[in-house]
Amino acid sequence: DAGVTQSPTHLIKTRGQQVTLRCSPKSGHDTVSWYQQALGQGPQFIFQYYEEEERQRGNFPDRFSGHQFPNYSSELNVNALLLGDSALYLCASSYRGMNTEAFFGQGTRLTVV
Amino acid sequence: AQSVTQPDIHITVSEGASLELRCNYSYGATPYLFWYVQSPGQGLQLLLKYFSGDTLVQGIKGFEAEFKRSQSSFNLRKPSVHWSDAAEYFCAVGAGDSGTYKYIFGTGTRLKVLA
Secondary structure (H helix, E strand, C coil): CCCCEEECCEEEECCCCCEEEEEECCCCCCEEEEEEECCCCCCEEEEEEECCEEEEECCCCCCEEEEECCCCCEEEEECCCCHHHCEEEEEEEECCCCCCCCEECCCEEEEEC | CCEEECCCCEEEEECCCCEEECCEEECCCCCEEEEEEECCCCCCEEEEEECCCCCEEECHHHCEEEEEHHHCEEEEEECCCCHHHCEEEEEEEEECCCCCCEEEECCCEEEEEEC
16 A cells, blocks of 8 residues: 655755645545645645645745645645745645544655755 | 644653653644654654543554643653654644644654664
């Protein structure tokens, strides 16, 4: 049973560019959440997708957007990258409607230069 | 406001010694509580969770945690630490409806284990 998979593992972008990160949820899961983890910090909730709609959003600007596909996979897009966007981006999947925990992927390390 | 506080940024223990990592939360309703571990450059691995029932929960790798509502705490313990336990530990509270909650994480405690 494959867990949560994220791609790419690492990437480097230049300020002002746009980036897309991808996540495939654990088999049987239908809800995907994205978190940003800056160096030395705990993960911060960005947003959550269920039934292809954004259901919850944390305190992040509109430069951060997402999408969920019919197969439950998800993308995180960040426009107009800033140096401060450099972080580990974690995807978590869960099954809505059950009292279960979320499973996290290994993350995508984004470096903005 | 919902929040999680991990008062110890770094903890160093000798291998074989006991361990307790502190976690305090602020949440209006009955909390769902979690402890995760993160090795360098890796994602988060769930150690244990508390949803309801017995306030002492057992997890993987010999860890346990005790939920104390009166103290708003959910401290993680291990009776004998192994060198492989060196990592960063995050306490989190699940905020929202069952199955759809977001996690609010503490800032983490980095554990160093001395041989």
